[in-house]
Every structure is written in structure tokens, then in C-alpha cells.
Amino acid sequence: MSEGQIFRVAVDAMGGDHAPEETVAGAVEAAREGNVQVGLVGDPTVVQAEIEKHDTSGLPILPIESEGFIEEGEQPAIALRQKPKASVVVATSLVKKGMADGAVTMGSTGGAMAAAAVILGMMEGIERPALGGPIVGFAPNTVILDVGSNVDCRPSQLLSFGVIGDLWARIFWDVKNPRVSLLSVGSEFGKGNKQVRETSELFAKSGLNFVGNLEPHELPAGNVDVAVTDGFVGNVVMKLTEGIGQASIDLLRDGLQGRLSNDEIDSLAAELYEKTHVANHNGGGPLLGVNGVSIVGHGSGKREEVKRAIGIAKMLHDLGFTERLRDELAAVHGKVGG
Amino acid sequence: MSEGQIFRVAVDAMGGDHAPEETVAGAVEAAREGNVQVGLVGDPTVVQAEIEKHDTSGLPILPIESEGFIEEGEQPAIALRQKPKASVVVATSLVKKGMADGAVTMGSTGGAMAAAAVILGMMEGIERPALGGPIVGFAPNTVILDVGSNVDCRPSQLLSFGVIGDLWARIFWDVKNPRVSLLSVGSEFGKGNKQVRETSELFAKSGLNFVGNLEPHELPAGNVDVAVTDGFVGNVVMKLTEGIGQASIDLLRDGLQGRLSNDEIDSLAAELYEKTHVANHNGGGPLLGVNGVSIVGHGSGKREEVKRAIGIAKMLHDLGFTERLRDELAAVHGKVGG
Numbered sequence: 001m002s003e004g005q006i007f008r009v010a011v012d013a014m015g016g017d018h019a020p021e022e023t024v025a026g027a028v029e030a031a032r033e034g035n036v037q038v039g040l041v042g043d044p045t046v047v048q049a050e051i052e053k054h055d056t057s058g059l060p061i062l063p064i065e066s067e068g069f070i071e072e073g074e075q076p077a078i079a080l081r082q083k084p085k086a087s088v089v090v091a092t093s094l095v096k097k098g099m100a101d102g103a104v105t106m107g108s109t110g111g112a113m114a115a116a117a118v119i120l121g122m123m124e125g126i127e128r129p130a131l132g133g134p135i136v137g138f139a140p141n142t143v144i145l146d147v148g149s150n151v152d153c154r155p156s157q158l159l160s161f162g163v164i165g166d167l168w169a170r171i172f173w174d175v176k177n178p179r180v181s182l183l184s185v186g187s188e189f190g191k192g193n194k195q196v197r198e199t200s201e202l203f204a205k206s207g208l209n210f211v212g213n214l215e216p217h218e219l220p221a222g223n224v225d226v227a228v229t230d231g232f233v234g235n236v237v238m239k240l241t242e243g244i245g246q247a248s249i250d251l252l253r254d255g256l257q258g259r260l261s262n263d264e265i266d267s268l269a270a271e272l273y274e275k276t277h278v279a280n281h282n283g284g285g286p287l288l289g290v291n292g293v294s295i296v297g298h299g300s301g302k303r304e305e306v307k308r309a310i311g312i313a314k315m316l317h318d319l320g321f322t323e324r325l326r327d328e329l330a331a332v333h334g335k336v337g338g
Numbered sequence: 339m340s341e342g343q344i345f346r347v348a349v350d351a352m353g354g355d356h357a358p359e360e361t362v363a364g365a366v367e368a369a370r371e372g373n374v375q376v377g378l379v380g381d382p383t384v385v386q387a388e389i390e391k392h393d394t395s396g397l398p399i400l401p402i403e404s405e406g407f408i409e410e411g412e413q414p415a416i417a418l419r420q421k422p423k424a425s426v427v428v429a430t431s432l433v434k435k436g437m438a439d440g441a442v443t444m445g446s447t448g449g450a451m452a453a454a455a456v457i458l459g460m461m462e463g464i465e466r467p468a469l470g471g472p473i474v475g476f477a478p479n480t481v482i483l484d485v486g487s488n489v490d491c492r493p494s495q496l497l498s499f500g501v502i503g504d505l506w507a508r509i510f511w512d513v514k515n516p517r518v519s520l521l522s523v524g525s526e527f528g529k530g531n532k533q534v535r536e537t538s539e540l541f542a543k544s545g546l547n548f549v550g551n552l553e554p555h556e557l558p559a560g561n562v563d564v565a566v567t568d569g570f571v572g573n574v575v576m577k578l579t580e581g582i583g584q585a586s587i588d589l590l591r592d593g594l595q596g597r598l599s600n601d602e603i604d605s606l607a608a609e610l611y612e613k614t615h616v617a618n619h620n621g622g623g624p625l626l627g628v629n630g631v632s633i634v635g636h637g638s639g640k641r642e643e644v645k646r647a648i649g650i651a652k653m654l655h656d657l658g659f660t661e662r663l664r665d666e667l668a669a670v671h672g673k674v675g676g
Contacts, residue, residue, distance in 0.1 A: 138582075138589075152532050219581055232531045240575060244582040
């Protein structure tokens with residue numbers, strides 16, 4: 001698959017705080033940049049009206065009909081049953097049917113996860129779609145996962161996250177032999193809770209470059225490529241980083257008031273915000289471990305974030321991420337018998 | 339018990355980075371301030387030599403013999419067997435025998451915990467000594483626990499931590515009806531991992547003022563009096579707060595270099611350090627849930643921290659913390675049957 005190939009993306013036009021206006025606008029921009037064919041999934045009348053706000057002549061953009069959409073806060077499993085033609089469901093189904101190479105939504109993360117899990121299915125060793133990324137911005141080349149819905153993990157799942165992170169570092173960051181660590185509360189091998197102790201054993205025989213435990217205060221230093229943890233702790237890491245970041249920004253603003261210009265203070269605050277609010281700043285990421293490309297953007301994202309999410313989907317597709325990950329998960333789980 | 343009563347403290351003179359010099363000096367200062375009688379537990383020759391550096395005439399200070407001490411990094415259970423007369427063991431035993439009202443050490447936390455657990459014993463609903471405090475300095479009136487060694491917790495243990503935190507807020511901060519929360523990754527009741535879901539049920543019938551889940555980014559706001567979590571997550575919170583704090587300080591220093599005076603930069607950095615490194619700054623805290631007063635100071639603490647640790651021990655004793663906590667734990671566990 002070369003990067004020159006046309007990438008067919010199904011965009012959920014109805015999901016997100018600024019849908020459909022910004023989702024359609026972002027999709028149109030992506031199509032305009034070339035090599036992307038866009039299916040805009042939503043209420044056809046609404047979508048068509050948005051498309052007509054742009055000059056799309058000659059662009060490969062077509063509306064695709066869906067009925068309703070899954071809202072933030074809805075119980076995903078129930079929503080999926082009650083709204084079988086919801087926009088994110090239709091978009092994900094297009095990937096399953098081979099009619100799209102990837103799906104993108106700025107809507108409910110839970111809805112997108114449920115749709116991906118049910119429609120695309122999970123890879124070996126994965127129970128729910130995982131989320132991750134360099135969520136501590138001080139360490140932009142450390143992927144931390146899971147930070148999402150896998151709040152209760154067996155060791156074999158954590159091993160899977162290690163495999164995902166390893167591939168992530170190799171494929172996106174060109175790291176030859178990624179250093180994979182387990183987030184824990186002590187640095188010695190096996191130190192931590194029961195989950196960490198058992199997972200250490202699996203990692204030790206996984207063939208991954210397992211460098212042992214990483215303590216949370218070491219995260220910002222970026223001395224590992226991958227930090228594995230369950231979705232509960234990972235989510236705590238993400239949200240606490242945001243909270244401490246915001247409180248530090250407030251303290252900074254108070255302390256600098258009247259000593260520096262407002263522009264200088266704003267600039268310093270923005271830098272600290274960017275380092276501590278990566279999810280807001282980057283606007284989402286791939287659902288990891290599902291059999292197909294599915295990207296969930298941040299609900300607050302606007303056209304730039306929509307375009308960026310489509311770009312991520314295209315990159316995953318071009319790199320054959322799904323197929324490679326499926327192979328590597330199967331290989332590692334075969335090796336450890338986990 | 340009035341605050342005017344003499345408090346008899348057993349101080350581990352040998353534990354800590356700056357023992358015996360600073361531990362003895364801090365103990366002498368505490369005795370000089372009055373109402374404190376000090377037993378200095380250690381090698382008698384060494385301790386006597388340190389005592390003689392000070393003018394202690396008329397002060398209630400006496401050396402108490404011990405053999406060896408438990409070092410940082412030693413496996414506590416093994417150390418306890420191999421060194422049955424170690425300083426922390428002797429100090430803790432004096433509390434057990436009623437010959438001291440409290441023990442203070444700046445030495446190995448693990449050693450102090452093991453000594454307290456074995457010699458003093460645990461209260462109902464507590465499996466190991468718990469550690470906690472307002473470890474996120476932005477919220478100086480939110481006690482977070484456990485942050486220590488209880489890395490695998492049953493729901494009934496987490497309930498016990500809620501009882502401890504509730505008493506902490508009432509007794510130390512004079513809060514009438516403390517708001518007790520569970521740290522979790524979603525704000526709705528019961529949202530989180532299996533542990534949180536099960537613990538929510540116990541809290542709901544505990545009689546405590548349970549206000550539900552608290553998400554990590556809300557911690558710095560200080561809108562709850564107590565945040566309960568297991569020792570793994572609590573330790574992650576403590577260490578990540580330190581890590582993000584330090585990285586923010588570094589960013590701040592870089593960004594302000596040449597724009598403010600070094601003194602101004604240092605002062606702002608110190609303020610942020612204080613907010614994010616509470617354990618280092620406050621220098622330790624009580625072992626919670628043990629049948630007796632036992633304070634572990636930070637290993638790096640000097641005479642000021644030793645004196646402060648003795649002050650904490652005296653306060654716990656004067657307030658009848660141990661007896662009240664034992665009663666309340668028994669009452670709550672009786673109520674929920676947990």
C-alpha cells in the first residue's frame with residue numbers, strides 16, 4: 001500500500017460538539033488535499049446542506065444515509081441496540097464491508113468503541129478497544145496505554161498493550177527496539193500490585209524489549225518508549241496530569257501577574273497547557289486492537305482536528321497497522337501461551 | 339487527656355539519612371519545648387555522645403539501648419526476624435508495653451510498618467498500616483489514602499480508609515461532616531473498575547457522608563475532604579504529582595530565565611515545589627490503622643522534621659486518635675458487615 005493510493009474514509013458527520021458544520025468542513029478540507037475519498041455519514045438533508053456551503057466540485061465526497069447518532073453520555077451498548085443505523089454504526093459497518101478503509105468520528109468515545117467492538121471485532125488478546133498515546137506531553141515519545149475503558153485487566157491484556165505500544169513506537173516513531181515498561185510503584189522487577197507482578201512474568205518471556213517497572217514520577221523524563229498500565233490507572237495518569245497542569249498554570253498566572261506582559265504569561269501558560277493536556281490538544285486517536293481502522297477524535301474538535309483525525313486514519317491504513325498488529329498479537333500470545 | 343500532659347515519646351535515634359545527629363538534635367529541641375519526655379533508642383554510646391553535644395540539663399531525655407537498625411531497602415519482614423532488637427523494634431515495643439505514648443522514626447518506612455503491624459497489631463478492617471495525607475498540595479485539606487503499601491485492596495479495606503479519612507478531617511481539621519469520595523475515572527456513582535463499583539455499595543450504607551466518585555483532575559480543587567483509593571493508585575497519584583510538578587518547574591525555569599530575577603524564579607519554583615512535593619516537604623506522617631501511635635518521618639528529614647514528627651505523635655496521643663479510630667472502624671464494619 002503506497003501513500004499515493006486513494007484512502008476511502010467514512011466520516012461520522014453527526015458526532016461531536018461542532019457537528020455537522022465542523023466535521024463536514026474538516027472532511028472537505030481533507031478531500032481537497034488529495035488522495036482521500038470521503039463518505040459523510042449522517043442525515044442526508046443535513047449533510048447535503050453542509051456540503052453545499054463549500055466548493056466541492058470535482059472532489060470525491062458523497063453523503064451516506066444514517067438515522068440518528070449516539071450522544072455523549074448514552075450507555076453505549078443500549079444505544080447500539082436502539083439506534084442500529086446511528087451514524088457511527090453505519091460508518092464502522094462500511095469499514096467492515098470493505099467499502100471504506102477507515103472510520104472517523106468526533107462523537108461519543110463509548111459509542112465508537114461499542115460499534116468497533118461489535119462490528120469489527122477484537123484481535124486476539126484484546127477484550128475491548130484500547131486507547132493510548134503520549135498523554136504526558138513532557139514525554140512526547142512515550143506511548144502510555146491503556147488510558148481508556150479497560151479498567152479491569154488480566155495480565156494477558158496488559159501484555160497485549162505492550163505489543164501495541166511496541167508496534168506504535170516502531171511504526172510511528174521509527175524506534176528500532178522499543179523499551180517497554182510496566183507502570184508501577186516501585187522500580188524493582190515485579191514490585192507493585194498482584195497485577196504488575198503477574199504481568200512482569202509474561203513480559204519477561206514475551207520477546208519484547210521489556211525494561212521493567214517505571215515509577216510515575218519518571219514518566220515526564222521520557223526514558224521509555226512504552227508504558228503499560230490498565231485503563232483505570234492510565235486514565236488516572238491522564239486526568240491527574242491535566243489537573244496538576246491546570247493548577248500549576250493557575251499558580252503561574254497568579255505569581256507572574258504584573259511582572260510579565262499578559263502575552264508572555266499567556267505564552268508560558270499555553271506551553272504548560274500543551275504539555276499537560278495532550279488529549280485535548282491532539283484531538284483523539286485510534287481505537288487499538290480492533291480489526292479495522294477507527295479513529296475517535298475529541299468531542300470538542302473543530303475542522304482542523306477532523307482533518308487531522310482523517311490523516312491519522314490514512315496513515316494507519318497506509319502503514320498496514322491493523323494487519324501488522326493482528327499478526328504480532330497472535331505471535332506474542334502464541335509464545336507466552338497467555 | 340489534656341494537651342498539658344507529659345507525652346512520652348520513643349524516638350528511633352538510628353534511623354534516617356541524618357541519624358543520629360539530627361534525630362537526637364530534633365528530639366532535644368522537642369524536649370526543650372516542654373511537655374515531652376524523650377527516650378532515644380539506639381546504640382547507647384553513640385546516642386550518649388550525641389546527647390552530650392547539647393545542654394540537656396533538667397530535660398527528660400534518656401538513652402534506651404537497642405542493637406542495629408533496619409536500613410532503607412532491606413526486606414522488612416526478614417529484617418525484623420534478623421534484627422529483633424533493632425532501634426525501630428525497640429521503640430515500637432515501648433509503645434506496646436505502655437512505656438511510651440508514641441514512637442517516631444525517620445528510618446525505613448517498610449521497617450516501621452512491619453514493626454507496627456507485628457508488635458502493635460492492626461485494627462479491625464485494616465490489613466497493613468496505611469499512609470495518607472494531603473499529598474496534592476494544591477488541596478491542603480483533602481486527605482488522600484492509601485498512598486502506601488496496600489497495593490491490593492478489598493472493598494472493605496477501602497471502606498476502612500474512608501473511616502480513617504473521615505476521622506482525620508474531623509479531628510485535625512475540625513470538619514463537621516467530612517465529604518468522603520472514591521477516586522475513580524468517571525463521576526457517576528459506581529463508575530470505575532470492579533473495585534470501585536463494589537466499594538461504592540459499601541460506602542453507600544456506611545453512614546459516612548459519601549459524596550460519590552472524584553475524578554483525578556478534580557483533586558487539586560479540594561472540593562472533598564477525603565479521597566479514598568488503593569495504595570497502588572494512591573502512590574501513583576503522589577509520585578505523578580511530584581513528576582509533573584518537577585517537569586513544570588523545569589519548564590518554568592527555562593521560560594523565565596532572564597526575564598525575572600533569579601530570586602523571583604526561585605521563589606515561584608519553591609512555591610510550585612511545595613504544592614507538588616508534600617511528602618518531602620511535610621516530612622512524613624502517622625501509620626494509620628495500627629493499635630498505637632507510630633510516626634514515620636521522611637528519611638531526608640533533619641532536626642526540624644524530627645521535632646515536627648514528635649509534635650504529630652503528641653497531637654495524635656492528646657486527641658485520643660488511636661482509641662477513637664478503633665471504635666469507629668469497629669462501628670462501621672459492624673454496620674456494613676464488611
